Amino acid sequence: MLSGEQWNQLLLGFLSEGRDLLKDAEDSLLRLETRPGDQDAVNSLFRAVHTLKGSAGIFSLTPLVNLTHHLESLLMSVRDGQRELTPALTSLMLNCMDELNAMIERVDPDSGLLDVDEARQAPLLAALFEAQGSTPDEPGQDLAQDTAATPADQITWQVSIRFSEELFRNGFDPAAFLRYLRKLGEIRALQTRSDALPALDRLDPETCHLGFDFQLLTAASQVEIEDVFEFIQDFCELQLTPQSPPVTAPSEASTVPRPSVEPSAPKAAASRDRRSLDTTMVKVAAHKLDELINLVGELVISTASAQMQVRRSSDSGCMEATQAVHQHVEQIREAALKLRMVEVGETFNRFHRVVRDVSQELGKNIQLSLLGGETELDKSVIDKIADPLTHLVRNAIDHGIESAAERLAVGKPAEGNLRLNAYHDSGMIVLEVSDDGRGLNTERILAKAIDKGLVDPDAQLSAQDIHLLIFEAGFSTAEQVSNLSGRGVGMDVVRSAIDQLRGVIEIDSVAGTGCTFRIRLPLTLAIIDGFQVGVGQDNFVIPLDMVTECMEAGPEWLQQGQGYLSLRGKPLPCIALDRHFGLPPSSARRRNIVVVSQGRQQAGLIVDQLLGELQTVIKPLGQMFQHLRGISGSTILGSGQVALILDIASLLRHLQAPVDTVAASIPTPLPSLSGE
Incomplete structure (x- = not known):
């Protein structure tokens, strides 16, 4: 049996992986919208959803499994060329991923229970069924009902699995895999094996001696069955052989010859190769890195104090020793700070979704370009800059880039361009949000500022000073209040957030040509x-x-x-x-x-x-x-x-x-x- 701590660690690992899988799936889906023929994106999208379904099944998160299964079925039809990925279908899938993200956040990390909002799920399930051309009596029907296949579609597999002695110690429950396999089909002739079971007085309750032999009647493919055991591939030996002709009676199990491992071996070897590559990367909780940075900071202070005391003593030996310590501390400081450095591209990528949603809401056609994604920045800064960047991106789409008709009227292409860029400059990182829209209306901003009493009517301000007035609290030039603008909030929040990061924001604007917001930030806050x-x-x-x-x-x-x-x-x-x-x-x-x-x-x-x-x-x-x-x-x-x-x-x-x-x-x- 798993201890509470083991179960909690396993569940937290699933939740973290689930968020990553959904992010990968969303990125692939948005890439497909602009490049419909990208087969790698199709496979990546399908693989992410399929893996999420399998992982959720291990933890008996049935509602999450149910939604991912129906989403996966729709993706299969797209992958197989039976259905075109239309903008409406993309929107439906993105909405499903939003709900899956919300479900993951609602999983109790202590109990593993999932509080399901059926009012939100029912319309999505109904839309998925409608997109697949089916009309079930109950949109929320379970996975077993939906996966029922005709006998002609099914095949019987002989499955033999032996678990490693280390299985329990690594937090896995053998019964969980059987429970999930029942979602794929019918288990028959199940036999439990306890090979090499020691005497009772030498039995270690944390050592696994279990194994299973059974037949699985299912329409699932060999890859889908093997994927169920992907997470324990280093802790089990799986033998999987199709039966021909299909075995239909449990009594026939005794006539089945012992299958060999050849069908599963190539995939297992490939999976182990991937796992060996994955082990070169170690995930560390952010708070542990924060603790390390704090300790390094205290070490820097202590080293400075020691150097001051040594200078007073004029001891040449001590001075040489403390200087060596100081150099090592500086190297440790730089290495520790690098541990928290992450590429800004991960933050940039999320704006594909923001641009898509906002441009569709406003009826604009906008192309997003990302540059400098490999530029690294402290994670503490990355986490705090996402919201200000979102405000600037939404502002550029709403205020900056014109409608297609306006752009065509002034000789611009109908499609607007928005660019995010990152680069290093003079020991700081620079983030830019640029558009090729109408630019800032300097006269209108000044008039609004005078009307609100922000500046004196006789003041002689430069264009750059006038542009910075848009960051004043309550300032807005929008004629109408909408979901995106007009309420006078947003841009002042941007400057406040950047101030807290010890950064500065600049504006370059050319009327009729476009506008660039440039944010300069320190590489680290520690x-x-x-x-x-x-x-x-x-x-x-x-x-x-x-x-x-x-x-x-x-x-x-x-x-x-x-x-x-x-x-x-x-x-x-x-x-x-x-x-x-x-x-x-x-x-x-x-x-x-x-x-x-x-x-x-x-x-x-x-x-x-x-x-x-x-x-x-x-x-x-x-x-x-x-x-x-x-x-x-x-x-x-x-x-x-x-x-x-x-x-x-x-x-x-x-x-x-x-x-x-x-x-x-x-x-x-x-x-x-x-x-x-």
Whole structure:
């Protein structure tokens, strides 16, 4: 018998695999819609649904088995060329996969029970029957009724299976396979074998000594029967032989000769080859990786503290040893962070479904292109960027890309183009959502912003500043409220989510040509390379990839809190950190300016000391400090002091007045940075 922990682990494995199978099935189905002749996609789709059905049968999840069986039957007719995969049929199958996903999420991971929503399933089953040209009396009829075949369609198989002694220890129940085989047909002449059974005093309850011999009358193929045992192929010996002529009476079983293993051997060998390849990949729970990253972060802090103590002692031997430890810790840090790196293509692929559903709802024909899917990003960032990307994609389809009639009227092809792209740039990852639509209406956005009181009517704003107004809360230019737009929510959520990821968003728009939303994100949220600065007795850390240059501030900046100076002929907004955070006024005789940039924006941060580079472990702020602007987290220095990590995106937005406006209102020449 399985222990509760073994059963739970087995069930959790099935649920995880089920989600992956449905994702693969959906990807294959969407690929088929654009490439109907893709036989690989057909086979991949059928295989995913078939495997899901078999796995669900092992856990006696009958409603899930029932729906996947009828979906599989429909797929068989498509695979065999008996039915064309129309858009309506694709929509039906996608709806079935949505319901299967919902069913998997409703499985209780402790008990294995499935709470079925029959009101949702009944219309889907009825639609599947209708698509297959059958009209059952009861749409929810069980699998056994639906699979009933005429005697001419059935064949009797002689099945002999011997289970490995390790079967129980790996969490499998032999009876579960018999229960599922009864779904495929009728089991006859069942005999239980207990080969090499030891004496009772030496019997280990966790060791399996079972085996079965029986006949199976079924219309299922040999491959379908073998697939039932695919999950235990390393823990059993299966012998499967067709009987000719079919055996119809249980008493005839004794006349059947012992079958050989040749029919099943090739497939078993191929399956083992695949399994050996699969073992090169290990699935690890995300929370375990998080724990590892946290421990590595603490190790980085401890190493920094040890280095500081060694420098004070001036012990050359200790200094050499700690330096070696520091190098190894840095290698461990990089290796640990790579464990959480996943390709962004997996997130991009889900937008095939989003684009299909939204474009059909709006009656638009849109082609989605994906680039840079192999670009890697921390999984914690991937998980949080999916929703903002969805908002941007839906916005591009709804607002950006015109209807077919509008596009033809201005000389564009009827089909719109939407592109998702990812690439690395200056230590950050860049995600782009581009369309070839109408672009942003700058005049309309400004008028709406003035009407809502977001900007002064006399303000002189650049086109880029006007475009960024669409991220203000409650802002919308839609004339009518729909399921997709007009309620003033969505784009402000995008900027808020990107701010939390320490990212920045930019907009490139050309009227009548198209628009690109560009998101710049750090590669990881856990450990970063930072640049430490001092203001009085306080320490701050700036993300190193945002530091452009450092230089000495002139005397005119010693007491000035905020203003503009000339940096190579261009106005640079500056902010003194002591004034901004309400710290005691600086008494330093010399001050420095750290020039930071994010995308196209630049600013100068006035500080007292430049303390150099360091590896920074980011600690989130508590709820009490969530309201602080300009701070994204904290870290512990080697000295044990706490340093605050600056949120550069928030500080840049604090400098609200556009550079163009200020430059026109302040005298020239502007104060220049020393050394220019």
